[in-house]
Amino acid sequence: MISDEQVYQQVTQIMAEEFELEPESLQPDATLYEDLGLDSLDAVDMVVALEKAFGMKMTDEEAVRSVRTLADLFDLVCRLKNRQVTKE
Amino acid sequence: MKAEVVVIGSGISGLTAAALLAKKGKRVVILEQNRRPGGALKRFTRRGIPFDIGFHYSGGMGKGEILRALWKYIGVWPRLAVLPFPEEGNENLRIMDSGKVVRAFFSYDRLEDELQRVFPGEKQGIYAYLNKIREISNTIPFFNLDLPLTPYLHDLFSPKGMSLAQLLMSLIRDTDLHAVLSTPVFLYGVPPREVNLTIHASVAHPLYSGVYAIDGGGQAIVDAFLATLAEAGVDILTGQKVESVLIRGNQVAGVKTSEKEIYASHVIYTGHPTSLLDLVPGEIFRKAFCNRMRNLINTDSMFIVFGAIDDPDTLGDLTWINYYNIRTGLDIMDLDLRHPEKSIMINAPGRRDSDSTGASGGVLLIRMSVWDEVARFDQGVREKRSAAYRKWKAESADKMIEQAGRLWGDAYSRIEPLAIGTPLTFRDKLGLPMGATYGVRHSMNQFSPGVRTRLPGLWLSGQGTLMAGIMGASLAGMVTVGEIEGLEPLWYEVRQCR
């Protein structure tokens, strides 16, 4: 099982690589849409990239849509990862 | 050369999009890499026999139904002679494990009667399944034309819900019946365990509501569109492979083919979404998008024998009946190359022509295929193929003909192959990666590509974006134009034509 800290690092790395963002800009309170410049089209690509990296499904659309900041995203991924572990 | 919109591809989605835009007063140019327009709808002729490739039948052409409304709105409908399948028409499904034969009629009521006759112990499950499909189709705007499109399209692109396999397992025990009710998957290429009920119902519902052929086959559809487009002043340039999309600032500026540049502020791409990446400079899209498009899972391919039979009358009623030999259970799409008995399908779409003098001798034998079968013969697009490939192709065809003879009578063993389609053929002639017959797999395991892209003015369309099939691809053309011109107003106008 990977720790929350590892999730944090991996999410940051994926966002930096897949969306070509400066690592310094990836602060927890950065908002995906205003600060990082993602748009609704990027949202699906982001979900697909994270699903692939963590081998899980992010099918709860409400939860994905309520993500505003990177911190929200870390939380969501951690929650889904933990749920997956409990299920297994 | 200048236009307002360039449409890349002249399959049914490109033809539909171009016709709708022209109707809206736009100056449109279609670019097609092949010498003849029409994509998968084109017919080809061998020894005077015309053969259809990508159109054998379709639903949605009855009174008040969607394709009829859309094609009326476009103006092609009056140019088509539509042939409804007669009541007795059906998919004749033989289950190889039990030898059971089921006639899947193209009508909810007749299908239900037949299924109850063959599977008397499953009455409730049969009723519940058909009811479920009807119920879901009622929430889909293409079948309940009073509904708005926007909410439906929003949900469609997020894969979720129950799979067809889950539904069937929850309602029915008999594995032969699982197979029978799964057969619509052959028309869109997603295995029952991976397809959600919305996609399945989008094909199953029109199938159970009545299907139609067109006099002259897919070519007649192409010709009708070409006539309408010519009247509207749309140019179709063939033999023009688009090599790149031109960009000025952060905006589409046109396209470039090997011969010319055509300037336009909108470009609609109807080919396979993965190949879009070859047309656009690397820095335009983000890596996440490129990876997603590159990793799309596609449908499997097919192996098709286009054959001739000297005495067509010896084959029985092949005009309005499609014969299938399938395995039991939910894995009917899996191709087990080691298993001697394969799922196989036989039909004769050309026989439905009113002038069937040439067409009546043509027969299609179809089975599933995968890229692995031909990978060792691949020497690149349109290279001359090896003798080993031709030998493999001929032997595989002979096996199918022999099998058809065993299954459906001696007459079938006299079929003479005139042309053979393999995954390599579909890749080279239709631009389908690894010969994926229906392109992108509209599976619950992935998000299908949307219509918009990050590059303003560049739009996607085609079977990869919405649904496979003539209906799915034509509607995809409509949806893309709707995104450009205003979705609900266009939808409102189209449905007035029902």
Ligand SMILES: Cc1cc2nc3c(=O)[nH]c(=O)nc-3n(C[C@H](O)[C@H](O)[C@H](O)COP(=O)(O)OP(=O)(O)OC[C@H]3O[C@@H](n4cnc5c(N)ncnc54)[C@H](O)[C@@H]3O)c2cc1C
């Ligand atoms: C064997 C087979 C049987 C089928 N049977 C049926 C059936 O009975 N009923 C049914 O409803 N559906 C059937 N289908 C499915 C149906 O044919 C397709 O879903 C539909 O035709 C797809 O239309 P399209 O416009 O999306 O793509 P296509 O028809 O593939 O058109 C895309 C066009 O774009 C062109 N293109 C691509 N890239 C470029 C480029 N860079 N530059 C220029 N041109 C380019 C291609 O050459 C092609 O002509 C069948 C398909 C196959 C293969």
